Each structure stands twice: as C-alpha cells, then as structure tokens.
Amino acid sequence: xxxxxxxxxxxxxxxxxxxxxxxxxxxxxxxxxxxxxxxxxxxxxxxxxxxxxxxxxxxxxxxxxxxxxxxxxxxxxxxxxxxxxxxxxxxxxxxxxxxxxxxxxxxxxxxxxxxxxxxxxxxxxxxxxxxxxxxxxxxxxxxxxxxxxxxxxxxxxxxxxxxxxxxxxxxxxxxxxxxxxxxxxxxxxxxxxxxxxxxxxxxxxxxxxxxxxxxxxxxxxxxxxxx
Amino acid sequence: xxxxxxxxxxxxxxxxxxxxxxxxxxxxxxxxxxxxxxxxxxxxxxxxxxxxxxxxxxxxxxxxxxxxxxxxxxxxxxxxxxxxxxxxxxxxxxxxxxxxxxxxxxxxxxxxxxxxxxxxxxxxxxxxxxxxxxxxxxxxxxxxxxxxxxxxxxxxxxxxxxxxxxxxxxxxxxxxxxxxxxxxxxxxxxxxxxxxxxxxxxxxxxxxxxxxxxxxxxxxxxxxxxxxxxxxxxxxxxxxxxxxxxxxxxxxxxxxxxxxxxxxxxxxxxxxxxxxxxxxxxxxxxxxxxxxxxxxxxxxxxxxxxxxxxxxxxxxxxxxxxxxxxxxxxxxxxxxxxxxxxxxxxxxxxxxxxxxxxxxxxxxxxxxxxxxxxxxxxxxxxxxxxxxxxxxxxxxxxxxxxxxxxxxxxxxxxxxxxxxxxxxxxxxxxxxxxxxxxxxxxxxxxxxxxxxxxxxxxxxxxxxxxxxxxxxxxxxxxxxxxxxxxxxxxxxxxxxxxxxxxxxxxxxxxxxxxxxxxxxxxxxxxxxxxxxxxxxxxxxxxxxxxxxx
Numbered sequence: 001x002x003x004x005x006x007x008x009x010x011x012x013x014x015x016x017x018x019x020x021x022x023x024x025x026x027x028x029x030x031x032x033x034x035x036x037x038x039x040x041x042x043x044x045x046x047x048x049x050x051x052x053x054x055x056x057x058x059x060x061x062x063x064x065x066x067x068x069x070x071x072x073x074x075x076x077x078x079x080x081x082x083x084x085x086x087x088x089x090x091x092x093x094x095x096x097x098x099x100x101x102x103x104x105x106x107x108x109x110x111x112x113x114x115x116x117x118x119x120x121x122x123x124x125x126x127x128x129x130x131x132x133x134x135x136x137x138x139x140x141x142x143x144x145x146x147x148x149x150x151x152x153x154x155x156x157x158x159x160x161x162x163x164x165x166x167x168x169x170x171x172x173x174x175x176x177x178x179x180x181x182x183x184x185x186x187x188x189x190x191x192x193x194x195x196x197x198x199x200x201x202x203x204x205x206x207x208x209x210x211x212x213x214x215x216x217x218x219x220x221x222x223x224x225x226x227x
Numbered sequence: 228x229x230x231x232x233x234x235x236x237x238x239x240x241x242x243x244x245x246x247x248x249x250x251x252x253x254x255x256x257x258x259x260x261x262x263x264x265x266x267x268x269x270x271x272x273x274x275x276x277x278x279x280x281x282x283x284x285x286x287x288x289x290x291x292x293x294x295x296x297x298x299x300x301x302x303x304x305x306x307x308x309x310x311x312x313x314x315x316x317x318x319x320x321x322x323x324x325x326x327x328x329x330x331x332x333x334x335x336x337x338x339x340x341x342x343x344x345x346x347x348x349x350x351x352x353x354x355x356x357x358x359x360x361x362x363x364x365x366x367x368x369x370x371x372x373x374x375x376x377x378x379x380x381x382x383x384x385x386x387x388x389x390x391x392x393x394x395x396x397x398x399x400x401x402x403x404x405x406x407x408x409x410x411x412x413x414x415x416x417x418x419x420x421x422x423x424x425x426x427x428x429x430x431x432x433x434x435x436x437x438x439x440x441x442x443x444x445x446x447x448x449x450x451x452x453x454x455x456x457x458x459x460x461x462x463x464x465x466x467x468x469x470x471x472x473x474x475x476x477x478x479x480x481x482x483x484x485x486x487x488x489x490x491x492x493x494x495x496x497x498x499x500x501x502x503x504x505x506x507x508x509x510x511x512x513x514x515x516x517x518x519x520x521x522x523x524x525x526x527x528x529x530x531x532x533x534x535x536x537x538x539x540x541x542x543x544x545x546x547x548x549x550x551x552x553x554x555x556x557x558x559x560x561x562x563x564x565x566x567x568x569x570x571x572x573x574x575x576x577x578x579x580x581x582x583x584x585x586x587x588x589x590x591x592x593x594x595x596x597x598x599x600x601x602x603x604x605x606x607x608x609x610x611x612x613x614x615x616x617x618x619x620x621x622x623x624x625x626x627x628x629x630x631x632x633x634x635x636x637x638x639x640x641x642x643x644x645x646x647x648x649x650x651x652x653x654x655x656x657x658x659x660x661x662x663x664x665x666x667x668x669x670x671x672x673x674x675x676x677x678x679x680x681x682x683x684x685x686x687x688x689x690x691x692x693x694x695x696x697x698x699x700x701x702x703x704x705x706x707x708x709x710x711x712x713x714x715x716x717x718x719x720x721x722x723x724x725x726x727x728x729x730x731x732x733x734x735x736x737x738x739x740x741x742x743x744x745x746x747x748x749x750x751x752x753x754x755x756x757x758x759x760x761x762x763x764x765x766x767x768x769x770x771x772x773x774x775x776x
Contacts, residue, residue, distance in 0.1 A: 002489065012649045013660060018641035019649035020492050021661075022485065023515050029449075029482040033489030033497065034641075036475055037447040041493065041641055062478035214471030218442055221466050225428035225438075227257040227602060 001044045002031040004051040007082050008075035008155070011046045025056030028063040028072065035068050039209055042143060043069075049076040053089040053110050060112075064119035067147045068208045073139060074112065074150070075129070077157035077164065085160035097160070112152055114189045117182060117201060122147030124185070124201040128171045129155040131197070138199060147207045154195070167195070174198035231419050232285030233371060234293040236314045237363060239302030241269070241276045244360030247385070249280030250600070252367050254381040256284045257429050257602045259373055260421025264289040264567075266599040268313055269539045270306075277306035279313065284371070286419040288603065290566055291707030296320055298416045299340070300366055301328070302347065302359050308332050316340040321413055323366055345407050354403060356396030365404015370413040375405060426605040432570040432596035433458035433500075435606075436526055437466065439571035440498050442609070443578025445524065446472030447497040449486035451479055451505060454538040455594040456528035459500040480505040484512040487523045492650055494617065494640035496582055500526040503545045504535070506589070510552045513587050515652040517557040517675060520628070520638065522581035522588075522615065526574065529593040541595035543703055543754040549589045550732055550763060558676045560588040561732040565690070565706035567601045572609060573729060576687055579611035584678050585638055591731075593754075595704045618646065626657040630670055634678030679733045688730040691742045695722035698743065698771075701752040702728045702760055709752045734767035748773045 001017045003009035005024035012019025022030045031045040052060050052074045063070065078095075080086040086100045089110035096104045113124050123145045127135035135153055142149035154171060156164035174196035179185050185201040235252075239245040246267060253265045263284040270276040281296075283289050295315045301307055301324040316322065316338035324331060326344035336342070345366075351357040361382070368378045379398055386394040430438075437459045440448075448467060450460035464474045472495075477483035480501055487497035501509065506527045516523050529545045531537030549561045560580050564573040570592055577588040618625065618637025627648035629636040636657075639646025648659040654671060656662040690706070693713070701709040706727040713723040726742050743749075749771050753760035761776055 010661075013651075016647060017649075018639075018647050020489070020519070021649055021651045021653060022488070022519075023512060023652060026481065026485040026512065026515075029477065029485035030489035030492070032475070032482075033447065033449060033486030033491075034493045035489075036473055036486075037490035037495040037497065038493035038641065058478055059482055062482070210468075210473040210475075212446075212471050212473060214469070216469040218438075218470060221438065221441065221469065222428075222605075225430045225434070226605075227427040227429050 001046060002027050002034065003045070004047040004056060005082070006048040006051045006080070008046060008048040009051060025051055025054070025059065027051065028056060028059040028070075031070050032063060032066065032068050035070055036208075036210060039212070043071075044143065045070055045072045047074055049074060049078060049090045049112070050080045050088040053112055057089070061115070061119045064116050064121040064148055064150065066208050067120060067122055067205050069146050069148070071139065071143045071149045071151065073153060075153050075155040076112065077155045077161060079157050079160045081157050081160055111189070113150065113200065114186065116150040117185055117189060120205060121150040122203040122205050123149035123199070125149075125151045125199040126197045127151060127153045128167065128197050129153055130168055130171065134197070141199065145202060147203070147205060154197070171195045171197060174200060176200070178202055180204065232283050232289060232293060233298065233416055233418055234296045235282045235284070235367065235416075236279060236296045236299045236310075237282075237302070237367070238277070238279045238299070238307050238310060238314070239359070240305045241278050243302050244358060245278045245280050245302065248360040248364040248367070249282055251364055251378065251381045251385060253282060253284075253600060253602065254429065255368070255373050255378040256418065256421070257427065258380065259377050260423050261286060261418060262288045262602045264292065264599060264601045266292055266595060268310060270309065277309055279310045281313070284418055286421060289601065291711055298370060298413070299323070300363055301325070302363055304328050304332060308334060311335070319415060321370075321416060323408070323411075343411055350403050350407060351400070354396065354399050356392060357400055358396065361397045361400030362404045362407075365401035366408050367404075368401060369405035369408040370411065370416040371418045373418060375401065428603050428605050429600065430567065430603065431458060431598065431600040432564070432567040432592055433528065433598065434462045435567055435570035436500070436564070436574045436590070436592060436597070437462040439574030440524065440578060441467065441470060441472070442571070443575040443611075444496045444582065444614070445498045445578055446470070447487065447490035447495045448472070448474040449477045449483040449490070449497070449499050450474055451477050451483045451501065453502045453505050455530055455598045456500045456502045456505075456526065458597065459526060459528065480508040481512070484509040484523070484525065488512060488516055488519075488521050491521050491523050492641070494615075496522070496578055498524040498526065498578070500528065502528050502530050502538070503532045503548070506545060506548060507552070510548070511554070513559065513589075514553050514555060514557050516587040517553065517559055518652045518654070519650040520585040520675065521650060522585050524574070524577050524581050524588045524590060526590040526592060528597040529591060539594065541593045541704065541754065543593060543705065544756070544759060545591060546731070546755065546759040546763060549591055556672055558679050559586055559732065560584070560679065560730075561591065562588060562730055563591040563703040563728065564596060565703060565727050565729065567596055567599060568603045568606050569729075570596055571606050575609055576611065579613065582615045583613045583635070584682060585615065585635060586679065591703060593704050617643070622646075627659045628655055628657045628671060628674070630657060630674055633681055634674045634676075636674075684730055684735065688728070688735045688738055689742060690725070690727045690729070693722065693724040694745070695724045696745055696747045697722065698724040698726060698746040698748070699750045699752060700726045700764070702731065705752045705754055731763070736768065739768045743768070743771070746771050749775070751776050
C-alpha cells in the first residue's frame with residue numbers, strides 16, 4: 001500500500017501490509033514503479049484530495065491514462081487537514097474559513113471523477129466513509145478490476161469542515177446502474193452534485209503491463225558495439 | 228598520450244548530414260584498426276540549425292580532443308562563426324571549403340590556415356542524387372588516406388536499407404570527393420597505420436552508461452527525455468527489455484524519480500537518467516530515498532546551466548547540487564565518470580554501491596562524454612559480488628531500520644512472509660513507525676551516515692598517477708585533457724602527478740591525504756565558472772598552500 005502525505009496517507013501504518021509512506025503528491029508514481037517492476041503484487045494507493053489533485057495532479061492525469069493495474073483510494077474531505085484547514089482543489093469556491101483564503105478561493109472546485117473519466121481511468125466509483133462496509137465492497141471490486149481504478153471516498157473532516165456532518169443525510173446511492181458507456185457516464189457525472197455513491201463506470205481498456213521476459217544475455221547486448 | 232593523431236572539424240547547416248559523415252568516418256577508421264573520438268557541437272535548438280562534428284583519430288586510444296585542428300571541412304559557411312571559439316586553427320591547419328560559398332569568415336582567415344576552395348556544390352549537382360555530406364566523406368577519405376574500400380563498406384552498411392539508388396549515389400559522392408582532393412597536399416592529415424588487436428568497441432558515453440547500469444543489475448528504469456541524457460534512456464528502452472527488464476516513460480522528472488523509488492522498494496534495482504534541470508526537480512525525492520533507505524541511481528549528464536542554459540554543450544556545474552542540493556542531513560553518494568569507457572565502470576559501480584548501502588547514488592557525467600563516441604578497447608568485465616541485504620523470510624521480530632554495526636539493515640522485499648514494514652520518509656523508529664523522538668532521529672541519522680562512512684570503497688575512489696610534487700587535481704571529463712597535458716609535460720621533462728576523483732561523496736579524507744602527500748604545487752582543473760570543485764576540495768580536504776585554478 002503506497003501513500004503520499006496528509007491525514008489519509010498515514011493509512012499504511014494502520015494496515016498489515018508492505019507499505020510506503022512517500023512524499024506529498026508522489027504516491028501514484030511510486031505505486032506505478034512498484035507495480036510495473038513487480039506485476040505479481042497487488043498495489044493499492046491511498047491519499048487525500050490535496051495530495052492527489054493539487055500537488056500530485058499531473059500524476060493523477062497520467063496514472064488514469066497509463067492504466068497500470070492500481071487501485072487509487074482518495075479520501076476526499078475538501079480540505080488540507082494536516083496543515084490545519086486550508087482550501088483544497090475540491091473545496092467550494094466560497095469557503096472562507098481558512099486564514100489563507102479569507103475571502104474564499106474564488107476558484108471552481110475540481111471534479112475528480114469527471115477528470116478521471118476524461119483521462120481514461122478504467123473503473124470509477126464514489127463511496128462514503130459513513131458506510132464502511134459498502135466502501136470495503138467497492139474497494140475489493142476495484143482491486144479485482146484490471147487497470148487503473150479510481151475510488152473517491154467522501155470522508156468527513158469534522159474538525160475543519162464541520163458542515164460535512166450533513167453528509168449523513170445528504171449522501172445517497174446513485175440513481176443509475178454501472179455503465180461502460182463513457183458518454184453516458186460523463187453526462188451523469190457532470191449533472192450530479194458529487195454526493196451520489198456507487199460504481200459509476202467500468203471500462204475495458206487494455207492494461208499497461210509490460211512483459212518481463214528475458215530474450216537475450218548481456219553479452220548479446222554488447223555485440224552491437226563490437227567493431 | 229594519444230601519439231600521432233589527426234584532428235578534424237566538419238561544419239555545415241543542420242540537415243546537411245555532417246554528423247552522418249563524421250560517424251561514417253569514425254566507423255571506417257575503426258574498421259581500419261584505428262582508435263578515435265567524435266564529439267558534437269550544435270546550437271541550442273538541438274535539431275536543425277548549424278552543427279559541427281569534431282574527430283580525433285590515431286593509432287593509440289584517444290581520450291580527448293586535441294587543442295588544435297589539422298583539418299577543417301566546411302560544407303558551407305553558414306553560422307560557422309558560432310563555432311570559431313571551439314575550432315582552433317593555425318598556420319599548419321588546412322581548411323577545405325566550397326568555392327561558391329563566398330568569402331571565408333574573417334576569424335578563419337585570421338588563423339593563417341591554408342585555405343583550399345573546391346567546387347563542392349557544383350560537383351554534387353553534377354551527380355545524380357548527390358549529397359553534400361557524402362562528397363564531404365569522400366574529401367575526408369582522400370585527405371586522411373583511408374582506403375576507399377573500407378569507407379565504402381561503412382557507407383553500404385548505412386545506406387543499403389534505403390535502396391540501391393541511394394547507395395550508388397552515396398558511393399559516387401565518396402568517389403567524387405576523393406578525386407577532388409587528389410591534388411591537395413595534405414601530409415599532416417594522413418592517418419597512421421591501424422592495428423588489429425583485441426576486441427574494440429564503438430560506443431558513446433551514454434550507451435556505455437546504459438550498459439553499465441544493466442551490467443550492475445538494473446532492471447527497472449523510468450525516463451523523462453532531456454538533452455543530453457536522452458540517449459541513455461533510448462539505449463535502455465529496447466535493451467533492458469531484452470534482458471527481462473522494463474523502461475517506463477514518465478510524465479515528468481518528479482514521476483520518474485518516484486517511479487524508480489517504487490520499483491526499488493519492490494526489490495528491483497532501479498535507475499533514471501537526467502540533466503541539471505531534471506536533477507533539480509528530483510531533489511525532494513532523493514531526500515525520500517535517503518530517509519527511507521531505498522537504493523536508486525540517478526545519472527546526471529551535465530550541460531550548461533542554470534535554467535535551460537546551453538543544453539547542447541558540456542559543463543561540470545551540477546557538482547554543487549549533486550553534493551549539497553538535498554534538504555536536511557542527507558548522506559548519499561556522488562560518483563563521476565572520467566571517460567567514455569569509464570561511464571560503464573562508474574555506472575556499474577554506482578549500482579553496486581546503491582544496492583549494497585541502500586542509498587541514492589548520483590552519477591555525474593556530462594555532454595562531452597555522453598554524446599561523444601569513441602573507439603575503445605573492450606572494457607574489462609567487472610564483477611561486484613555483493614548485493615542488497617534482504618534478510619530472510621520469517622525472521623522473528625524483523626525491524627526494517629534496525630541499528631546494526633555497519634549501519635546497513637535488512638530490507639525485506641514485498642511478498643516475503645513476515646517482513647511487512649512501512650518504508651517512510653517521516654523520521655521513524657527502528658520498526659519504521661513514525662517517530663519524532665530526539666533519540667530516534669539521532670539514532671537514524673547516525674545509522675544513515677555510518678553505513679557510508681564505514682564502507683570500504685577500495686581503490687576505485689580515484690586514479691593517482693605519478694609521484695611528483697607538481698600535481699594536477701581534477702575530476703570527470705576534464706581527466707582526459709589533464710592526463711594528456713601531464714604526458715606532454717613529461718615529454719618536456721616536467722614530472723607531474725595526476726589525481727582524478729571518481730568518488731566525490733562521501734569524501735575520502737585519509738585516502739586523499741595519502742594521495743596528495745608530498746605535493747607542493749597543485750593545479751586544479753575543472754569546468755565550472757564558480758569554482759565548484761575547488762570549493763568542494765577546500766571544504767573537505769587539506770590542500771597544499773600553492774594552489775592554482
């Protein structure tokens with residue numbers, strides 16, 4: 001289990017796994033290297049919204065594109081909690097509770113699942129931390145699905161985003177069934193308010209999995225240099 | 228010393244095929260049993276624009292360019308002034324140019340070199356499918372006295388896949404070139420006889436570095452292209468695959484360095500290659516590799532900096548960032564290759580050090596090594612027997628960051644039973660659990676420093692040649708020219724000592740003190756404007772009083 005930095009990224013230490021608590025924003029490339037070099041391992045990546053969408057945003061796009069067989073769990077609480085409450089890419093534009101952005105960010109929130117779909121993620125789901133069993137089932141399914149699986153978990157930060165307590169009543173199951181139709185999924189995602197849960201999209205793109213099969217010796221490589 | 232050699236500069240507009248012609252000349256010299264070196268120079272746009280190829284050929288191994296040129300072949304005069312500082316001509320030099328190309332630039336005329344104008348373009352136009360660079364290859368063949376047959380073989384090998392017509396035109400161009408210079412007096416350009424000895428290689432520094440990495444056991448590489456390091460990665464992509472490894476193209480250098488940290492965490496020796504700007508981006512992650520004790524190798528093929536700088540030219544100005552760029556107290560290893568052949572040795576040794584000590588190693592080479600090509604004796608096979616300490620499965624009470632006497636602790640490989648641990652850049656206790664306790668920080672800092680301090684780097688840390696009290700102290704690609712300067716001084720009765728460092732960090736105080744013992748005059752040779760090497764030496768070593776830079 002590979003994580004970045006943030007409240008959510010402490011999770012490998014709480015799990016009975018081989019883990020790597022890496023750098024802020026860099027969990028996905030660490031995990032990509034591990035899985036490509038060791039395709040026999042099951043690799044789960046965990047992080048938060050700041051880690052994954054802001055400092056690690058470029059890696060997020062390319063991990064979706066590359067489609068290495070990883071399961072990416074983003075515990076999204078719409079805030080930087082570990083640094084005591086600053087706006088993250090998923091924070092609403094008018095949230096003015098941070099000393100860093102006293103007038104709100106004035107910036108539209110990032111739409112992680114729509115971006116994941118556009119960038120080519122092969123499995124897209126949203127879960128809710130208030131439903132641990134349902135979340136566990138989705139993560140297990142994501143891990144079984146080949147390719148890059150994106151699981152957004154709405155995870156309340158009761159300290160810096162106390163209004164998220166309302167998610168107990170506002171989060172609900174999505175009113176659609178899982179689709180493999182990108183256009184349908186895109187339409188649905190863009191119309192949704194971000195509080196519907198479920199497995200929203202399952203794709204079947206080819207997985208990035210290079211063969212690790214030797215066909216020559218090092219001495220063979222040298223022959224190209226011989227005069 | 229390289230003995231009797233012939234130095235040749237070929238210039239022309241980008242796309243004229245200067246590099247192809249120079250490469251073919253080097254190949255032909257190699258098959259004729261000669262040694263040689265070919266370096267390239269181009270404008271910052273990398274593709275297109277003006278280019279120059281520099282060759283030095285001889286009967287003995289060639290380790291650097293000469294300080295003057297015997298022959299310059301100017302296919303045209305386009306922007307040739309831009310290379311004037313690099314192409315040193317004198318009254319003994321011969322310059323061949325096109326009689327239709329206009330007046331030679333004033334700096335060429337001022338050098339006093341003998342100018343010979345020939346109808347180059349006119350001849351090319353008279354040949355069906357004629358190419359200026361093939362005519363140029365013919366000129367060089369004629370002037371150097373290489374056998375037309377040898378050159379023809381090289382041309383055939385290169386052009387045969389492009390069809391008989393192209394090949395015939397190429398060979399006709401070579402023939403026409405030889406005929407054009409038949410009457411030119413060029414005794415100084417005549418190559419010596421070649422010899423057939425042991426196996427020789429035709430290899431670039433970047434290829435040699437890639438081969439060294441594979442020989443060292445690297446089987447995972449993450450890559451982001453950057454001049455002048457890209458050829459390492461381009462060589463590795465197909466060749467790594469053949470030996471069961473894999474290369475991934477990353478989205479940026481932040482990704483490439485972290486991918487190799489991931490691959491290495493998985494137990495697979497891992498490497499990336501970059502140049503200064505990329506190395507700057509990798510610095511935070513190198514700190515992670517230090518703290519988490521994850522072995523990785525980063526080859527930095529240095530170029531002119533800072534910022535985009537001069538991507539196509541060589542400099543030794545990343546020494547500071549390689550040594551001191553990491554945040555925190557971050558002991559790591561910095562090595563440097565001294566020649567094209569040494570790119571292989573140093574890369575292979577560096578993989579060995581990284582794996583043995585579970586530490587990041589930065590390997591410094593530069594554009595003048597990486598993008599140059601040489602005919603060398605096949606390097607000796609190297610075997611470093613040690614490998615990563617992984618412990619054994621099922622050990623009770625496994626502690627990833629245990630405080631051992633050597634400082635090296637077993638690094639379990641994911642998948643091994645009862646070895647689960649969390650690698651961490653957060654300071655940690657011996658178990659890997661995060662800890663900000665003062666005693667854990669002190670113990671882990673000591674551990675990470677100790678493993679580098681106690682390791683025996685053997686004789687590979689430097690070359691020390693001669694025992695004189697006059698010493699030339701250098702590193703990296705300056706070693707070739709410094710060694711030749713010492714040999715020339717020796718030929719004039721001036722004894723010298725040469726010290727060239729391969730291991731820059733950790734500093735080897737005792738070995739250095741022994742190497743410099745008895746020196747009273749010291750000349751330090753480096754290629755950085757801010758005297759980075761000199762300041763490094765001052766920081767770590769006692770130097771004699773009488774020092775010149």
